[in-house]
Each structure stands twice: as structure tokens, then as C-alpha cells.
Amino acid sequence: MPDVVSPEARSRMMAGIRGKDTKPELIIRKGLHPRGFRYKLHDRKLPGKPDLCFPKYRAVILVNGCFWHGHDCHLFKWPSTRNAFWKEKITSNKERDKKNVCALKKLGWRVLVIWECALKGTTRHDPEYVIKEVEQWLKTGNDHRVIEGKKANNKKANSS
Secondary structure, X not given: OOOOOOHHHHHHHHHOOOOOOOHHHXXXXXXXXXXXXXXXXXXXXXXXXXXXXXXXXXXXXXXXXXXXXXXXXXXXXXXXXXXXXXXXXXXXHHHHHHHHHHHHHHOOOEEEEEEHHHOOOXXXXXXXXXXXXXXXXXXXXXXXXXXXXXXXXXXXXXXX
């Protein structure tokens, strides 16, 4: 199926997609700051430049977009054009994510991954629920955690 917009319009649309300060990231930041959590943004000294870094808790948070990071949810759909390009792009993003998480763990950092679908779309949680989960994770010292959108069987969040 051909694209419904011109190549120039598609280029403008793609150029407007943010890598930082996304809506899900801002929800997390604005929810944690009033609770007294202080963090660094996109610390270049750490593998993958995590979205939020909490040195006091030796913890980082990655807020992943479901499309760009190939999450298995309703927000991800393989594009119908340029299949080889998108397959390579998204696969390499996923491989880089795994490598960065492993490197962070080796350096002694705890990692929390929050998927976009936890805060957007039909499977989203109440933002307050997600913020409370993040707050609990920061304070308890659990190693690795994943928060994603609700599952069909009403699982609240997926821990791994």
C-alpha cells in the first residue's frame, strides 16, 4: 500500500518525532519531582543515556516508545513500506537496548523500563498508579522491573 502523504510531508512528520521530553517521560518526571525525587536527565556518562538517572538510589529509568523499541503491544505495528529498512532499524534498537541494560547492570545500576503503552492507548494505567509503582521500586531496591500496559487478563504490571 502506498503512503498516503508525500515524501516531503512524511519527512517533516518523522523529523518532528522527539527522542527526549516525550509525553510519557514528562508524566513520569512531573509525577516524581513533587514527591521529592531528584534526578539527572539523559546522563551521557551512562550507557544508552537513560531518560532519568537517580544517583541516590543507584537507579535509572528508561521510558521506551513502543514503536521505536519494538514492543509487543497494540501500539506497535510493522510499517507496510520499506520493510527491510524498518526490520533492521527496530531490530538494532532492540539489540542496543539489551546491550545498554546489561552494561548498566554490570556497573551496578538498577533498571526500570516503562513502556509507552503503560501511559497511552487502550491498555494504559492511571498515571498515578504508574508513579506509585515507580516510587515503590525506587525505595525498595529491587533490581530490574518492567512496567507496561494492562494485559487482557487484567495484569497490572509485568515484573521481570
